[in-house]
Structures are given as structure tokens and as C-alpha cells.
Amino acid sequence: xxxxxxGNYILExxxxxxxxxxxxxxxxxxxxxxxxxxxxxxxxxxxxxxxSIRRWRKWGVSxxxxxxxxxxxxxxxxxxxxxxxxxxxxxxxxxxxxxxIERRYGKPGCVHFHGVMEAISGMAYCVERxxxxxxxxHITPVEEGEKVHSRMVxxxxxxxxxxxxxNRLAEDVRIVYGAHADAVIPNIVDLEIFCRAANDHSEMASxxxxxxxxxxxxEFVFITAARLVGGKGLSVLLNAFSTxxxxxxxxxxxxxxxxxxxEHEAGLLGITDRVSFTGAYLRPEFAGRLQxxxxxxLPSESETFGIVYVEAMAAGVPVIATKCGGxxxxxxxxxxxxxxxxxxxxxxxxxxxxxDSAYKYDRLQISEKCRCRxxxxxxxxxxxxxxxxxxNVYDASSx
Numbered sequence: 297x298x299x300x301x302x303g304n305y306i307l308e309x310x311x312x313x314x315x316x317x318x319x320x321x322x323x324x325x326x327x328x329x330x331x332x333x334x335x336x337x338x339x340x341x342x343x344x345x346x347x348s349i350r351r352w353r354k355w356g357v358s359x360x361x362x363x364x365x366x367x368x369x370x371x372x373x374x375x376x377x378x379x380x381x382x383x384x385x386x387x388x389x390x391x392x393x394x395x396x397i398e399r400r401y402g403k404p405g406c407v408h409f410h411g412v413m414e415a416i417s418g419m420a421y422c423v424e425r426x427x428x429x430x431x432x433x434h435i436t437p438v439e440e441g442e443k444v445h446s447r448m449v450x451x452x453x454x455x456x457x458x459x460x461x462x463n464r465l466a467e468d469v470r471i472v473y474g475a476h477a478d479a480v481i482p483n484i485v486d487l488e489i490f491c492r493a494a495n496d497h498s499e500m501a502s503x504x505x506x507x508x509x510x511x512x513x514x515e516f517v518f519i520t521a522a523r524l525v526g527g528k529g530l531s532v533l534l535n536a537f538s539t540x541x542x543x544x545x546x547x548x549x550x551x552x553x554x555x556x557x558x559e560h561e562a563g564l565l566g567i568t569d570r571v572s573f574t575g576a577y578l579r580p581e582f583a584g585r586l587q588x589x590x591x592x593x594l595p596s597e598s599e600t601f602g603i604v605y606v607e608a609m610a611a612g613v614p615v616i617a618t619k620c621g622g623x624x625x626x627x628x629x630x631x632x633x634x635x636x637x638x639x640x641x642x643x644x645x646x647x648x649x650x651x652d653s654a655y656k657y658d659r660l661q662i663s664e665k666c667r668c669r670x671x672x673x674x675x676x677x678x679x680x681x682x683x684x685x686x687x688n689v690y691d692a693s694s695x
Contacts, residue, residue: 306339306683307397310392311413313343313367318351324434324603325410328376328484328679329365331672340401340447341367342393344386344414348550349373359400360667364403365543368393379440383416383447390417403427406683410434412473415451416444428686430455432679433465434483436600436621439470449473456686459679461601464621479682482625483601484675489579490610491663492547493587516544516651519589521582521604524552524597529595529618529638531561536595536643538565544651547585551576579607586611591650596620597637609666612659616646626669 308329312322322343329339341362345353353371360367370389371573374382397404407429409415411631422429431452440443452458452475460466466477466529518537519588522528530548548558548571555573562571574585582604586592592608593616599605603623605615615632617623627634633649635642668674 305340305401305404306332307340307407308332308410309342309344309407309409309418311343311414312345312347313341313362313369315353317353321347321351324483324485326365326452326677327486327672328360328410330363330677331484332679333363333365335673335676337676337683339365340397340404341365342390342397343367343369344393344417345369345371345390346374346382346386346389347371347587349375356394356611357389357627359396368397368503376555379444383413383444386414387417390421394421400481401548406430406687408432408679408683409451412448412451413438415455419447419451419454423454429454430457430683430686431455432459432461432481433469434461436598440653442581445562449475459682462622462625464624465600475526476596478685479678480625481678481682482606482674483603483672484672485603485606485610485670486673487607487610487667488578489583490586490607491667493583493611502524514543516591516654517547517589518544518591518593518650519547519549519585519608520592520594520649521549521577521608522552522594523576524548524550524558526554529597531557532595532638532640533593534558534561534565534567534571534645535649536640537571538567539644539652540647544570546571547589548573549575549577549585574682582607583611589613590654591616591647592630593643593647593650594618595635595637595643597618599623606666606670609662610670612663614650614654614657614659614662616643616650631657636693 300423309321310325313326314321314323317499329341333339355371358368372385372389409431411434412431452473457478458475459481460477461483463480466480470476559573562568586608592613595618599620599622605617605623608615609631617627617634619634620637633646635646
């Protein structure tokens with residue numbers, strides 16, 4: 297069991313925790329827990345896993361350790377229930393989990409909820425025991441009925457501090473819930489493997505005599521990565537790509553329910569020989585593909601942040617993104633191009649411009665600026681300060 301002083305830890309509450317079987321589930325939230333540990337915080341991680349029965353895992357409350365961090369998981373196979381019933385089940389799961397966590401580690405000094413949908417199940421616990429809590433919001437507000445909405449408003453109202461991962465999301469939270477974000481702090485991104493890809497690309501370019509500038513007759517590689525679902529703008533991307541020269545290639549990384557449909561659409565557009573659908577991927581494979589790519593492009597309809605753009609930039613790859621919420625906070629003229637959502641013509645122009653000018657982007661500069669802004673130690677330090685503020689404000693109000 298990991299050494300945790302009773303009452304002297306932060307409880308991180310998420311909707312999932314990565315496992316060998318599902319390595320991406322709750323990955324970004326757990327990355328944050330790891331980063332907070334690295335800057336000196338004691339962390340216990342609680343995952344309230346309400347996925348469907350098709351996602352195999354052990355049900356009920358269980359404990360394990362991941363990268364030295366104690367992890368408690370409550371898993372319940374959520375079926376075709378109403379939102380109200382779903383959250384009642386989650387409430388019971390939170391209470392059962394906390395009873396076991398307290399026996400092992402005592403009460404937390406602060407609770408950090410990754411989303412109001414988790415906070416509604418822990419608000420009463422925190423208020424009754426005098427524990428301050430922080431909410432970091434990651435997703436766009438979801439309509440789940442008046443009663444659930446009322447619970448979300450209450451959860452925000454009782455929070456000691458609120459963080460949003462982008463300015464657009466902070467505005468959405470204000471409009472929908474009447475809650476004001478105390479800070480805008482982007483998601484933590486584990487950048488090491490991607491920054492290494494930028495350095496490897498630079499060394500290879502130097503070795504080959506700066507071959508990036510000899511592009512007139514070379515193949516130009518676009519790459520995208522996303523879950524293949526609606527809202528990612530992938531049909532728009534295929535249509536835009538179909539207008540580009542035969543010397544261009546598109547790599548589509550990711551899996552999802554629209555994979556077969558998108559492959560069929562590529563066939564209808566006559567670009568099957570220039571488009572590769574690689575399926576599900578892990579970070580090392582994505583970093584390796586980025587090293588050989590010329591531009592990352594993803595015309596999403598909505599992103600509260602957009603981690604894949606940041607990962608591409610960390611690898612030094614210029615990006616084409618849409619003005620869909622998150623990317624406006626970090627994509628600029630030095631790292632890529634922003635286009636309106638759903639604008640096929642604008643996307644075509646941006647992709648053609650990138651073919652002509654990608655070599656002008658300084659890949660090492662893009663990578664370094666990204667590392668300075670999004671690396672785990674930078675973001676964890678900001679979050680640590682917000683938690684300290686929450687504790688100070690709570691202590692002052694109690695006195």
C-alpha cells in the first residue's frame with residue numbers, strides 16, 4: 297500500500313482510470329494525478345466507472361496501485377437508466393468507496409472533482425465533513441433533465457474553486473450553470489515522447505541536408521487522430537482532401553463506429569489509395585507517425601480543449617484546427633492555421649497553403665513553446681496553487 301498520511305492528501309475523482317485493457321480510459325485525469333505527485337502532493341485517485349456492461353471490468357469497489365498512486369475504483373455496468381437513476385447509483389458508489397478510502401487513508405484534506413457530473417455525488421460528503429473541493433470542468437454542459445441540472449448548479453455553488461480547461465468552456469459554464477471559473481488551466485499533456493519526436497525529426501532533417509525545403513515533387517503527409525464519431529469533422533476532411541494533388545497523403549488514426557462509413561466515403565471520393573485508416577492507437581505510435589508527418593489536421597465541430605492538437609504541436613508539427621472552442625486558446629500563426637467550423641472551402645485553402653509553406657514553420661520552436669505551456673510540471677504547479685487557494689479560502693470562511 298502506498299504511504300499516505302491520514303488527512304494529508306488530495307482525493308482526485310474522475311470517471312475512469314487507465315488499465316491494461318483500457319489504456320485511454322481516464323488517461324488525462326490520471327496524468328494530472330501523476331503530475332501533482334511529482335510536485336510533492338499526496339494523491340489518492342477515485343474512479344467512478346459507470347460505463348456500459350460491454351466494457352469488461354471487475355464490478356463493485358476495488359483497490360490497486362498505479363505508478364505508486366493508490367487507486368480506488370467503483371464500477372457499475374450502467375444500462376438504459378434515466379439520468380436521475382444513473383446518478384443515484386453513482387451516489388451510492390461514491391459513498392461506498394469513501395467509506396473504504398477513509399478506513400485506509402482517513403479523510404482527504406481536499407477533493408478535486410474532474411467534472412460536475414462527479415461532483416454532484418460528492419458534494420454532500422464534502423459539505424457535511426467540512427472538506428473544501430475544487431471542480432475542473434473538461435466537457436461541454438450536458439442536458440440531463442431539470443433535477444440533475446439543479447444538482448449540478450448546487451455542486452458548482454458549493455465549490456471552493458472552479459477551473460475550466462479553456463476560455464470557451466468557462467463561458468459555457470457561466471451561461472448554463474451561473475458559475476464563474478476562478479482559473480482557466482488547460483489539461484495536462486504528457487509531452488515527453490512527443491517532444492522527443494520533434495528532436496528526432498530535426499536531427500534527421502539536418503542529416504539529410506534540410507530535405508523539408510525540397511518539397512516540389514515529394515509526397516506531403518497530412519495526419520489526423522480522433523475517435524471516429526460524429527462531431528470530429530472527418531467527412532469534411534475527406535472531402536477537402538479529395539481536391540488536393542495526388543502527391544498528398546492522409547493518415548487517419550483512431551477507431552470508432554464511423555470507421556466503415558468513412559472508409560466507404562473515401563472510396564466514393566476516389567482517394568482510397570491516398571488515405572490510410574490505421575485503427576486504434578497508443579501514444580508511442582502517434583508520436584512515431586507525427587515524426588514523419590508534415591501537418592496535423594482535425595476540423596472538429598466542438599472541442600473543450602483539444603489534446604491531440606497539443607500532442608502534434610509538441611512533436612513540432614504545424615496544425616490546422618477549427619475555431620471550435622479549445623484550439624483558439626493555443627493555435628496561432630507560429631504553430632498553424634485556424635478555420636471556421638464546417639467550412640470545406642476554408643479547409644481546402646488552409647491545406648493548400650500548408651503544402652506550400654509547412655517547411656517555413658520552425659518545428660523545434662513549436663515544440664518548445666508547447667512544452668513551456670503544457671508540460672505536466674507547469675500545469676500541476678498551477679493546479680496546486682488553486683488547491684492551496686481553496687484551502688485558504690475555506691479555512692478563512694470557517695473561522
